[in-house]
Amino acid sequence: MSTMSMQNTLSGSASAVTPISRTRGAPPNALATSASDDASLWYDACERMLEWRSNPDQFAPDDQPLIEILDTAIDYAVDERNVGGPAPTIIIPSGDGRVAFEWHGRRSTMIIEFTGRGRANYTKFADGRVIEKGLLIRNPENRMMELGG
Amino acid sequence: MAEASAAGTLYPVPVSQFMPKRNDSDGLSISQCGISSITVASTTAKGKRDCLAEFPASAATDRGLTVEARPTERDPGHAVIPEMNYAAYNDPDTKSIIDEHAMALSKASKIAWPIEDNAAPET
Numbered sequence: 001m002s003t004m005s006m007q008n009t010l011s012g013s014a015s016a017v018t019p020i021s022r023t024r025g026a027p028p029n030a031l032a033t034s035a036s037d038d039a040s041l042w043y044d045a046c047e048r049m050l051e052w053r054s055n056p057d058q059f060a061p062d063d064q065p066l067i068e069i070l071d072t073a074i075d076y077a078v079d080e081r082n083v084g085g086p087a088p089t090i091i092i093p094s095g096d097g098r099v100a101f102e103w104h105g106r107r108s109t110m111i112i113e114f115t116g117r118g119r120a121n122y123t124k125f126a127d128g129r130v131i132e133k134g135l136l137i138r139n140p141e142n143r144m145m146e147l148g149g
Numbered sequence: 150m151a152e153a154s155a156a157g158t159l160y161p162v163p164v165s166q167f168m169p170k171r172n173d174s175d176g177l178s179i180s181q182c183g184i185s186s187i188t189v190a191s192t193t194a195k196g197k198r199d200c201l202a203e204f205p206a207s208a209a210t211d212r213g214l215t216v217e218a219r220p221t222e223r224d225p226g227h228a229v230i231p232e233m234n235y236a237a238y239n240d241p242d243t244k245s246i247i248d249e250h251a252m253a254l255s256k257a258s259k260i261a262w263p264i265e266d267n268a269a270p271e272t
Binding site: 125 | 161163164165166168170171172193195197199244245248249252253256
């Protein structure tokens with residue numbers, strides 16, 4: 001472990017990191033090598049979020065995901081599992097009651113951070129730069145998260 | 150970047166952990182390696198042991214960010230990156246800049262605690 005004097009350490013709540021990917025630097029589409037693999041990963045993600053929902057005291061108060069945000073994230077995970085979407089590399093409580101899904105690729109990263117009931121921020125990076133961002137809002141008619149705002 | 154978790158699984162340091170939260174109104178909180186111990190830096194103000202990511206100071210300063218010492222009684226090495234504050238993160242005009250800083254710090258980071266041979270104790 002490095003503790004060089006010219007380094008800083010940053011403390012975060014990453015203890016709650018839920019690594020559900022198994023490869024280093026795999027592009028997001030590499031996670032879709034097998035529909036059943038992604039389906040299993042989405043299933044695991046749902047199971048973990050349900051466990052967070054039923055046991056919120058495992059988190060520090062500042063890190064506890066809000067129930068309505070967890071419900072939105074779980075709904076999204078179920079929808080993506082059903083349509084065969086690529087599973088995220090990480091799901092994590094991101095503070096302020098929020099939950100983030102992160103897809104890490106070799107040169108691109110996508111983050112969906114659930115911020116409220118039926119709402120999420122979407123950000124896509126390429127080579128460290130933001131190339132797309134937007135607000136996802138759940139359409140009450142078809143229940144799908146759609147770009148809006 | 151990916152690092153070994155306590156269970157030996159490789160995973161990246163989450164970008165979302167570098168994005169300012171509500172309690173980062175004066176900037177993103179960090180601890181300075183040369184001053185703070187791993188134990189102090191990985192323990193929250195409320196006494197809960199937490200995961201710790203480590204990045205070189207140059208990863209911040211090379212991007213024009215500053216590191217301001219804000220020692221506390223609990224953590225004499227506490228500091229903030231004032232440019233990465235909660236208001237800037239919520240301002241549509243500056244959010245993407247903060248996002249890109251968070252991405253850069255994430256890429257420059259490795260997990261400092263827990264490491265594979267130093268599993269997290271029961272808290």
